[in-house]
Amino acid sequence: MAAILEISGLSKVYDGGFTALKSVDLSIEKGEIFALLGPNGAGKTTLISIICGLVKPTNGTVLAGGHDIVRDYRAARSIIGLVPQELTTDSFETVWATVSLSRGLFGKSKNPAHIEKVLKALSLYDKRDAKLMTLSGGMKRRMLIAKALAHEPDILFLDEPTAGVDVQLRRDMWNVVRELRDQGVTIILTTHYIEEAEEMADQVGIINKGELMLVEEKAELMRKLGRKQLRLALLAPLAELPEALVGRGLELREDGSELIYTYDSQGERTGITRLLSVLSENDIRFKDLSTSQSSLEEIFVNLVRNQR
Template structure:
């Protein structure tokens, strides 16, 4: 039986996966997904993202650990748990000789759902597939096949939707349409867990971010908190007169000098007080260093991701 509803819709507790030969793909994964959020799971190729999703969806068995999906144990209550999960896999697996309509209708019936033509029509229209509903899958383009996988995953109205690299092979226009649909699903109460190599998409879409490297979750954090805690800002000052080197009196500041000596770059944490900039400018004035222009830049999620992955690899070596 399902447990009482809570703010968490998915609980992953101490999940490990070791394959024959001793390769450990997942190491003590603990993760809590909040009801109605968009959660982005990021990591390099081979980090364990697809393995974790496959275990949650019941496609691969964990070596150890427990997963609870909306109150259902995914092993003991497999059918009930699987019925509330939709999966858009990374690989294109479809019956080439079926029609679009037949395959989404079959996907709905597979989970014991009563026929609902109006709902399936809406899904196909939202994914720009309605006009192709009677076309055989083998005649679809790669992008249309990708959208069809999403339609199949949504056919039984899941409460939790996994999107494993959903925009791979999809053109920019359709990618934007897809993300609009994801936001609409979230607004309707569907919980979304996505993986993507387009980190700008995760930065734009996700409420929370998890980063996995070498089978270990190295961080799980609210996106805004992550950007604030680990992000860096830079102030770039274009100088009136070039410098040969940074004066000794400025050694306590995080300054770098451009190769041509024409600009100084001040790097600081996003948590640092902006008053530090005013103090720096006063210090530069005391050293008779004048600037004619200044501009600022801030770390993207991709910058933070690359730094964290680099650190995790360094710690592992």
């Protein structure tokens, strides 16, 4: 599969000296849903704004569909749709006029059938003659998606698309996004909702303080999620791991108070029964036990915390 978006060594230092992106390298395949996760101020909007030509990069290059976003701006921009994070839609224009006009801005000929299809898919067709300023917040957000799709882009950026959208509509929106992906559109979305990334994404990228810290297939992440930990709080602390327990995937907490056993919860055998009998044979007793599963959220929180 060919990369539709190729980002190399991309940096951004804003006027005033703040570094918002630190040499980001990222390559995104055609037809996938890529979720960019990161805390407030991580640089998500900055990255998207550079690709869409709204912010000038300080260093590095971006190729969108093979077009350099600086040197070949118009060609690059014409294959990109952007749903911005901020709602700036206090206009007297109607939904229909706004969405149609957006198509025209990209030099595409009129296509009312396409506009109709997009508005229907986003449950906005009934509101086609409504003025933007009369729309609710969730409707405005969907209108922005319709507007971004008006010129039939190959790459769609959704910057926090479901902020302020109710649960039912969020589901509807995700269906629209999946359908677009199935039609070959590449989707890049930012989100604070980890479940959303878990549910939607083919690839997940984690960004913090301008650094892209991890890019991984969601399936691979899910495999990691399959790893569980069994924690045994010991009745009497151990100075070190007894000989009989070495090589069994066990760890002794630094203060000796807890044994941590990591196992594959999806494997045929977890080894827990064996472990417990070895413990009892060696007279290691415990006062409590718990299991935990690493989630995307934990991976995320740990990465972000370690960087502070």
